[in-house]
Amino acid sequence: MNKRIFSRWQLILFFMLIPSLLPDSLYQFSIITDATAIVRYLLLIYLVLNIFYKQRRFSSILWLILISLITQVISTYYNPTGDLGEFLKSCLKIMETCLLFDWGVKKNSKEFIKTLLFILELEIYINLITIIVFPGGMYSSGAYSTNYFMGYDNTHIRWQLPALGISCIYSYVNYRKISIRTIILYIVVLLSNVLVFAATPIIATIGFGLGLIYLSMKSKRGYQRGIKIFSMKTALLFGIVGSILLIGSTSNSSIISFFINIFHKSPTLSGRTIIWQNTLALIYQKPLLGYGYELPDVVSLKLVKTIGFGTNPHNYYLQLLYQGGIILGILVILIYLIIDKKLSNYKNSTVSSIFGIWFLIIAIMGTTEPQDGIYLQIAWVLAYNIEFILDETLRDLYKKKRRKLVWN
Numbered sequence: 001m002n003k004r005i006f007s008r009w010q011l012i013l014f015f016m017l018i019p020s021l022l023p024d025s026l027y028q029f030s031i032i033t034d035a036t037a038i039v040r041y042l043l044l045i046y047l048v049l050n051i052f053y054k055q056r057r058f059s060s061i062l063w064l065i066l067i068s069l070i071t072q073v074i075s076t077y078y079n080p081t082g083d084l085g086e087f088l089k090s091c092l093k094i095m096e097t098c099l100l101f102d103w104g105v106k107k108n109s110k111e112f113i114k115t116l117l118f119i120l121e122l123e124i125y126i127n128l129i130t131i132i133v134f135p136g137g138m139y140s141s142g143a144y145s146t147n148y149f150m151g152y153d154n155t156h157i158r159w160q161l162p163a164l165g166i167s168c169i170y171s172y173v174n175y176r177k178i179s180i181r182t183i184i185l186y187i188v189v190l191l192s193n194v195l196v197f198a199a200t201p202i203i204a205t206i207g208f209g210l211g212l213i214y215l216s217m218k219s220k221r222g223y224q225r226g227i228k229i230f231s232m233k234t235a236l237l238f239g240i241v242g243s244i245l246l247i248g249s250t251s252n253s254s255i256i257s258f259f260i261n262i263f264h265k266s267p268t269l270s271g272r273t274i275i276w277q278n279t280l281a282l283i284y285q286k287p288l289l290g291y292g293y294e295l296p297d298v299v300s301l302k303l304v305k306t307i308g309f310g311t312n313p314h315n316y317y318l319q320l321l322y323q324g325g326i327i328l329g330i331l332v333i334l335i336y337l338i339i340d341k342k343l344s345n346y347k348n349s350t351v352s353s354i355f356g357i358w359f360l361i362i363a364i365m366g367t368t369e370p371q372d373g374i375y376l377q378i379a380w381v382l383a384y385n386i387e388f389i390l391d392e393t394l395r396d397l398y399k400k401k402r403r404k405l406v407w408n
Helices: 008-021 025-027 028-053 060-077 084-134 156-177 180-196 199-217 232-251 253-263 272-285 296-304 316-344 350-368 373-385 392-407
Strands: 139-141 144-150
Touching: 008 028, 008 084, 025 139, 060 084, 060 373, 084 144, 084 156, 084 180, 084 316, 084 373, 144 199, 144 350, 156 180, 156 199, 156 350, 156 373, 180 199, 180 272, 199 296, 199 350, 232 316, 232 350, 272 296, 272 350, 316 350, 350 373
Parallel strands: none
Antiparallel strands: 139 144
């Protein structure tokens, strides 16, 4: 009997995951978005009932994500220009995806990660084909014309980065080294971003590759040797300090000139310097709770006095303060710290450092893009559940090495 490529369980996971990973181009079809929304609501009901029926503990990471959403609901409610109905729909979808990832990785992490990786790879390969076939873009959406299978060219990295991180984790868990499959995926991602010449994704992809090379030199069979520089604390520190330096550099011509000369940007970094200044002015008016969720056109009118070009603050930490104020900022810092504590239990594992690279690249991108979507939240959930991702062999190897280090 021939061995099946996909098990029945993987096929079930495939259809459970697809609604959360739907590429942007398919959102152009209302029948698809309506169908996936229904599926996600049904999944949410099932996952919540599963928690109560199995008497599973609601993990700390899920509680903090839920509280952060509630904080933004309150901010939205008290903001006259907030759209509470639309944000509540978004909250339900976010919790569905977070619960799904938490449930899947605990139930059978190997098959869950394998199925997740397959879906992301498939979308990335299809996306490259559309970039080659339609160099000027497949369709227009709002102010953006260069849209492909995965959406606007500058946003592809939002799912390419999780794909690279998950592929590296899958490689080390199963083969104790970077696989050819991961190398091919990296080449495809880099080629895709170079072809569309998107500055942030190119920097992110190259940075991830350099981090991976360094990590490979310091790792042996899934156990990391030497200095551990990739951690959640490093990512948090870089994100905050980097944002302060870059936003403060609006008067520093040397830093701005770098981006202008390398990536042919305008003197305002495509309007970012103006957006940052206007966002800060608005944050000062509501520092505690922020403004909650607003429709993109409303945000654009407030930030750049026109529609379509300033739909967000173009910085992750400014986005946090704008939407949820200081309270949301503190909650996100707590999320990073509890994940860092969890990863520190496996600090000599290469997988722990891969998560560190993943979040460091998110921090780098976050200095010029918000990076606050579900692709960040699923990274939180996966990193927090590292003990379920590491297989028994790798956990035993880590414990053996740890005991040896302690006794020596």
